[in-house]
Amino acid sequence: TLVAAVTIIGMQSVGLLLVVATLITPAAAGRFWTDDIRRLALIAGGLGAGSAVIGIVISAVFPRVAAGATIVLVAGVLFAISMLLGRRRGVLWRRWEHRRLDQQVARDDLIRAIYVQTEMRGATDEQAAPVSRAAVLAARSWSARHVDRLIRWAVSAGLVSHVGTNELRLTDAGLASGRRLVRNHRLWELYLIQYADIAAVHVDHTADLIEHIVDPGIVAELEQILEQRDLGDKVPASPHAIAGAS
Secondary structure, three states, rough: HHHHHHHHHHHOOOOOOOOOHHHHHHHHHHOOOOOOOOHHHHHHHHHHHHHHHHHHHHHHOOOOOOOHHHHHHHHHHHHHHHHHHHHOOOHHHHHHHHHHHHHHHHHHHHHHHHHHHHHOOOOOOOOOOEEEEEHHHHOOOHHHHHHHHHHHHHHHHOOOEEEOEEEEEOOOOHHHHHHHHHHHHHHHHHHHHOOOOOOOOOOHHHHOOOHHHOOHHHHHHHHHHHHHHHHOOOOOOOOOOOOOOO
16 A cells, blocks of 8 residues: 555656655665664655655755656665665674674683683682783784784783783683683583584684674573583583693
């Protein structure tokens, strides 16, 4: 009914050929802002009405400009703006989200790498053992510049402190964060080895892909499935050899 009504009304204002664009463009633009069908209907209606009003005003101000074509052009401009800035699927927004996620993953990986090196060198329950910057570089395939940038962030966030010139130590907050990250990572590894038949030598990379979005509910389910609730907050042993271990 709505399609028929818009088609009949649109034919009077934009003509037969442009009515298809009038139907499709506002709805397509609205998809960049939301996934909810109710909000989508409101946004698409607003974009359609707005493009019609703006197009008619422009046509009235400039007598030689056709109203129908102007309405569709305005709708196209609104579509382009939505494609760039839309909060749900906009190009710039998605790029910003991906960049933010990449930064968070890299920061998590740094803390986990330092914690694992700390685990191999000393106690991790009360006070972390110092870890050399070279050991962190060897544990991850990162450039020295990238590692230094991540270390500066970790120091400013209060997760890492410098010990001497080239050694690092996790703070209490860093220990808690590292313990949580390594624990989640190894629970995933154990699950993948036991239930997905992934070889232990390959499971580390596979777990890297998912560990950053593990919430407490998933962790509780993993503990139940693996029957490891008796661990408490302890970190399970790694099911494979750790890179950099002597």
